[in-house]
Amino acid sequence: MILTRTQESSENSFSSSIVHRKKVEPITIDGRDYIYSVEFLLDGKHIVSGGNEGKIRCWRIEDGGEVGTPMHAGSPVSNIAVSRDGKWIVSGTEGGLVTVWNAETHSKVTEFKAHGGWVRAVDVSPDATKIATGSDDHTACVWSLSTGERLLGPLKHNNPVAAAKFSPDGRLIATATWNHDSVRVYDGQNGALLVDFPVQVYSPYNQSLAWASDGKKLFALSKDGYIHHFDVSATTTLSKWRIHSSNGDARCITLANYGTFIAASAGSSVSFWDTATREQVGSVIKYTHVIWSMAMSSNYDLVIGGNHKITLRTLCDMLPSHYVDNVSVPA
Secondary structure (H helix, E strand, O other), rough: OOOOOOOOOOOOEEOEEEEOOOOOOOOEEOOOOOOEEEEOOOOOOOEEEEEEEEEEEEEEEEOOOOEEEEEEEEEEEEEEOOOOOOOEEEEEEOEEEEEEOOOOOOOEEEOOOEEOEEEEEEEEEOOEEEEEEOOOOOOOEEHHHOOOOOOEEEEEOOOOEEEEEOOOOEEEEEEEEOOEEEEEEEEEOOOOOOEEEEEEEOOOOOEEEEEEOOOEEEEEEOOOOEEEEEEEOOOEEEEEEEEEOOOOEEEEEEOOOOEEEEEEEEEEEEEEEEEOOOOOOEEEOOOOOOEEEEEEEEOOOEEEEOOEEEEEEEOOOOOOOHHEEEEOOOO
């Protein structure tokens, strides 16, 4: 059914809490339909995917095999988020529904009508109690994860909201409108608009924004192929630089665990950039399919979702050794 991976043993050597990774070949999984969202589970050994099929599936990183029963969302799944405690998977759908799933049993825990259009973006707060959403109905909201009660919003925008991301401390929420010039940051408690950056993003599936770990810096990938680095606290743009492609098809970014580099996709290719020097790191990875979604684990495994395909690979053979040699073991 799937695979293009060399089956190698993964005899990792341990030094305190450090793992030295071994190179392995990438694998490709048949995603059954267009894949709009991919995420790693907390254990770093599994991923979940969702898309046009209307189902959320779980896969093993080791061999690409499917795990457990699919989660039936009822309509195309536009975005998936996994809670930081590893207990919950949250999905948003074309039909305006938000669903909370048990990450272990794949059973449905809570489901509620969140919006009058596509739920393009879902994110779970760091304390796993709230869900942020963005929708084609031009609004963003915050909901109780356990009950589905609306806690904040609707935060009105002028165009479809295609991104919604909690800051690492949960105090702020960043949003972006699809194909229009607006990356905003809101106070997560009272909904006050703090800053509005005139940047146009192209990803319709919550892939265009990434918070730095300090909760004060924000990265955004614009449609024209620039990574923008904002200081939210000072409401200023610190820097911006062009990635490997500028054909108007730049879609996805994901930030490495310690923020030392960022991955950015455009069309069917991915490049890597040092966040301090803004210089390209390693080579461009080229795929045979358009990339709609992308995620990176704390072990520097990279997963790509696109046209019926999910591709998994480790970055240890792609990037200079000082970026990926020493990887912290997930708690």
